[in-house]
Amino acid sequence: MYYKLYIDSVFFIQFVMNLYLLSITGKVLKCTATHRRILSGALSGAGIICLIILLPVWNLKIRLFLGVIPVSMCMIRFVFAIRKPVLLLKSSLVMAVCGFFLGSAVIWISARAEWTAQFQYGIWTAAFSGFFALRFLQFVLYRLRREKEENVKEISIPLEEGSIHMKALLDTGNHLTDPVNGAPVCIVSTKAAKQLERFFLPERYHAVPYRSVGQKRGILDAYELPELVIKDAYREISCKRVVIAVCNAGISEDSVYQMILHPLLMEN
Numbered sequence: 001m002y003y004k005l006y007i008d009s010v011f012f013i014q015f016v017m018n019l020y021l022l023s024i025t026g027k028v029l030k031c032t033a034t035h036r037r038i039l040s041g042a043l044s045g046a047g048i049i050c051l052i053i054l055l056p057v058w059n060l061k062i063r064l065f066l067g068v069i070p071v072s073m074c075m076i077r078f079v080f081a082i083r084k085p086v087l088l089l090k091s092s093l094v095m096a097v098c099g100f101f102l103g104s105a106v107i108w109i110s111a112r113a114e115w116t117a118q119f120q121y122g123i124w125t126a127a128f129s130g131f132f133a134l135r136f137l138q139f140v141l142y143r144l145r146r147e148k149e150e151n152v153k154e155i156s157i158p159l160e161e162g163s164i165h166m167k168a169l170l171d172t173g174n175h176l177t178d179p180v181n182g183a184p185v186c187i188v189s190t191k192a193a194k195q196l197e198r199f200f201l202p203e204r205y206h207a208v209p210y211r212s213v214g215q216k217r218g219i220l221d222a223y224e225l226p227e228l229v230i231k232d233a234y235r236e237i238s239c240k241r242v243v244i245a246v247c248n249a250g251i252s253e254d255s256v257y258q259m260i261l262h263p264l265l266m267e268n
Helices: 007-029 035-054 060-080 085-112 114-118 120-150 190-199 263-267
Strands: 152-159 162-170 185-188 205-211 217-231 236-246 259-261
Touching: 007 035, 007 060, 007 085, 007 120, 035 060, 060 085, 085 120, 152 259, 162 190, 185 190, 185 217, 190 217, 190 236, 205 236, 217 263, 236 263, 259 263
Parallel strands: 162 259, 185 236
Antiparallel strands: 152 162, 152 217, 185 259, 205 217, 217 236
């Protein structure tokens, strides 16, 4: 038993799928690139895959398996100018996950679009179904991003001479509470906590135990703020004696928010 491959068809399908993959991966990684770079990267990736197929070394499946990650890393390196090896590897894994979902969507659409069966080699089937799958994944990412943006609130901490303003993420998965009085605990990043050091006094100190996924139990240093004001869409919620714990879990350095709010504070 043997398979007959048409290298021009393989090149075209790889080129189209690379275009879709680079576009959706850029959205996930929040990286931008010109259309020319994406087009060049997709062409280069398709060409390298074709060369791997033509090499008379090992089994075809082994060649493709060993070549997919390096090829995706080369495309990401060229298109998005990511240079660090660790970031390149992570980005290529993101592309692999995007490829899995994109491929699944293509198969699902192709199986239900009977009219595509008339096209030889499945070239246009891959192109059209891939386009619709790309649009669907872009819509899902857009909705997830919009939902996250809607959960980012403006907060302020009143001072005698003014207020400290921050952005905070309303996280329904935050169940951290003070073990003594059961008060909800918010999380603030180490960087943002420097603005609140005036409130970090011994009489305001709380020790809050926690346990995160995949980590051991520990104790967070927490302090009590006299007041915290949350600006919602049509109201301002004033919360008294709010406990905040200093921790970077869930808050990266490039996050648009500096604090994670406890959902119970929105019920005041």
